[in-house]
Amino acid sequence: MSRIVSVGLASILDSRARTTVEATVTLESGTRGRAGAPSGASTGAHEVLAFPRGGVPEAIRTFRERVAPALLGVDIADRTGIDERLHAVDGTPDFSRIGGNTATAVSVATALALGAETGRPLWKVIARPSVDGTKFPAIVGNCLNGGVHAIGGPDIQEFIAFSESPRPEDAVRAAVRVHGLIGEELRHRFPKAALGRGDEGGWVAPLGNVDAVSLLSEVCARVRDETHLPVHPGLDLAASEFYRDGRYVYKEQTLDPEGQVGFVADLVDRFGLRYVEDPLDQEAFDDFAELTRQVGDRAEIVGDDLYVTNAARLAQGIARRSTNSVLIKVNQVGTLTDTLRTVDEARDHGLSTITSHRSGEVPEGWLAHVALGTGARGLKCGVLGGERVAKLNELLRLGRATGD
């Protein structure tokens, strides 16, 4: 098949206007693929490094010197070979030489080029066995922000609409409605306050943690009544961010691990949560397992910082029954090949996967293809903001393509 004749890496801005990288790949046929890589703020301790020590300028320098020469002339059909070359030129366990974002941008851009060359959408290029593109993910939409994504909000990082309609347009409609009604309710409750939005487009308001869960749960119930669509409350606690010396330190309370498990299990039952991400510290495999034992039959218990999309860490979680679900972020682990290895490990063991954006995003839609092609249970991509809506719109397009 067609060979790579040029490959470039350039500096672009993410949704926080911080610099990240985008890769452009050109084949001898003239076909091109281009993709940008996002960046996190509440990053897991075990993620690969987004950039080498010298940041984006060093990433671009290293790319020119080491990465591009290793890719020129390579057959675009050799997807895993391309990702293996990225590992080989990097030579470190955490992509600290070339940068994980370089690996992500190149890996996705080459997969897009392969798709364009062979007349297939990206989701088909990466489709897992038995995935036929007819089962669409739930929308996991961040509606209220706190934690490190929002100054002045609750300690819990994300208050989420988990919108499970099988048709993308229904799932998107219900999630958008929850976001909108929460905004209306906040304007009503805080008529004089300046309401803001956090990094992922959720509202920011001076609410306590439980007040915010309660508001989310009431609004989801209203939207269910109004639309008859299955939308339920969820949380990403990002608990590692407020875990200090063995305790979970909230503004309102401090809990030991057992107390934290009890607190979260109680929230699940009181408010009907169906989705709970990172309720415990990123090393707390056994506390996760206890929570999953207690409420895993009625909620997705999702490991994000716990697994960092890494197949070896996921294997530990599977052995200890830590969660029933895993968050998938391509640039936590680097390449699509690494990502798909983790997805396959999850699928082989009956865990669901949630394909996720980062807080600093690029206004591109490829993430929706990763969700569809991996048979994800959910697409976590926010509700508001061009960089979030780009993913929702791509999922809507994919829904229409299948409907046609």
Ligand code: PGA
């Ligand atoms: P990040 O956080 O993209 O800032 O790392 C998102 C999340 O915790 O899910």
Ligand code: ZN
């Ligand atoms: Zn998270």
